């Protein structure tokens with residue numbers, strides 16, 4: 001399947017068929033999230049993968065439209081960092097130094113400029129920036145899933161307080177930004193037969 005076929009086949013599933021995604025495919029989809037680009041490479045997010053039946057059931061009341069949660073194979077929960085401090089940035093640079101076998105001193109100028117950049121930002125600006133990075137991850141996960149013929153539904157329709165309570169998120173430092181249900185579409189889901197509604201090219205694209 002080429003990528004346009006995969007993206008045309010993709011739709012936001014309302015009901016899955018309860019089938020479980022094989023581990024290797026799930027792993028590949030997660031790798032695409034890991035390989036996402038992020039501003040300054042800081043990856044200010046993490047991904048919780050809910051696979052236990054018990055946890056999926058526990059999460060049902062947290063969603064306004066829970067039919068996806070009760071029928072999906074897995075639910076990915078993308079959590080954004082609310083704060084970034086020098087120790088996080090320094091940890092990132094230690095990691096670069098290890099992976100690329102570069103002495104930390106060589107990276108010092110870049111590290112200092114990032115710390116300076118971050119220190120100039122307000123709390124809200126940092127958080128807003130972090131959430132934008134999370135949506136890039138979401139898009140890559142959805143795209144990879146589509147290529148793997150795995151169906152998805154991105155979901156923001158949840159009760160923030162409840163989902164964070166169930167998943168034991170510390171709201172001081174993190175926020176559940178968006179979730180992604182994955183699985184296989186149910187034959188009963190009539191949404192799969194609906195035509196895509198998208199802006200016409202002349203309204204969406206402008207060539208200059």
Ligand SMILES: Cc1cc2nc3c(=O)[nH]c(=O)nc-3n(C[C@H](O)[C@H](O)[C@H](O)COP(=O)(O)O)c2cc1C
Pocket residue numbers: 010011012013014065153154155156157158178196
């Ligand atoms: C960030 C984001 C959040 C969404 N949240 C929900 C949701 O909570 N529940 C739902 O059924 N669909 C949700 N959707 C799906 C959209 O309604 C859907 O993508 C849009 O109507 C286009 O339809 P399609 O994805 O089937 O092509 C969300 C989509 C995105 C990108």
